[in-house]
Amino acid sequence: MHFVTGGAFNGKRAWVKKVYKDAVWVSAYENGLLPAELAITTNLLVLEGIEIWIRELTKQHDDANQCREIWNCCLNGWHRWEKADPNRLVVVIGTDITKGIVPMEKENRLWRDVTGWAYQDLAAKAEKVDFIWYGINQTIKSGGDC
Amino acid sequence: MSVLSHNASLIFITGGVRSGKSSFAEKHAEEIAIETGGQLNYLATGVPSDPEMTERIEKHQRDRETGECQWKTVERSVHIGELVSSFNSEDIVLLDCVTTLLNNELFSRGHVWDNLFLTNVQESVVSGILKLKNQAKALIVVSNEVLNEPLAGNELVFTYGKLLGRIHQELVKEADQAFLVEAGVPVLMKGVQR
Secondary structure, three states: OEEEOOOOOOOHHHHHOOHHHOOOOEEHOOOOOOOOOOOOOOOOEEEEEEEEHHHHHHHHHOOOOHHHHHHHHHHHHHHHHHHOOOOOOEEEEEOOOOOOOOOHHEEEEEHHHHHHHHHHHHHHHOOOEEEEEOOOEEEEEEEOOO | OOOOOOOOEEEEEEEEEOOOHHHHHHHHHHHHHHHHHHOOEEEEEEOOOOOHHHHHHHHHHHHHHHHHOEEEEOOOOOOHHHHHHHOOOOOEEEEHHHHHHHHHHHHOOOOOOOOHHHHHHHHHHHHHHHHHHHHOOOEEEEEEEEOOOOOOOOOHHHHHHHHHHHHHHHHHHOOOOOEEEEOEEEEEEEEEOO
């Protein structure tokens, strides 16, 4: 798994498109939902807009731990799919929303908290993590295994 | 002043609030001035809107005046590209900061934020910066890290963030050096350390 993060409008999508050609894209910006189980006939899958999906998750479950458990089930599912064939790779793009002022609204605080934890869990599982800053990537983890 | 020896450079610096990005930018400019013997210019874009901002501007001015290096202040709140004839190829110019300039361009004339206007603003900011860069010895541009929090809740904030992100991407692409300042520590993101 390759986790790509960074602030909004920093060029994450363009960077992933440049690095991974001919991938199948599933975008939360388009339909709001990401697949827990993958039934896709491709070896290269990009999941984009993870933070939107995590927000949906926190709307359905107001307990952070429960959200995180569901999230980890998904991560495990993607990981299993990936490991079933050595040619498979899942690239996950998540916008960093965690460095602003504490949100006024409870639901936005929950969203932000769960997103932070979800990214930690994702980064721990990913073999590679890149941070994109205005089009420039910084590999902050590589060669890791779970 | 041979054209061949004129090695124009663009240096892009961002950081969070009170990260030390302005101090670093000034220090960096002064180092280039000492090295090249060029004139230091401070391009002031801020229009003081309240006492707090006036105070902050005065503090920055005092800091520049009490330092060893002599700064020249040039004031311009919009269309900075029109300043091109004010500088020569020996000048070192510091623009602090892009967000202030963008605010001035966006809010000064009560425009409707349609796509045409936003594209024009982006073009005005980026081409203005590149014009000055090509004219001067070095142009140092400071901006703010504001895109690491949710932007989707408010359309104005979202549009602003999108525009600023695009401008930053263009500037980093054009920059010879780019720094992210974290807690006073400049992290070189692009280019080589001088």
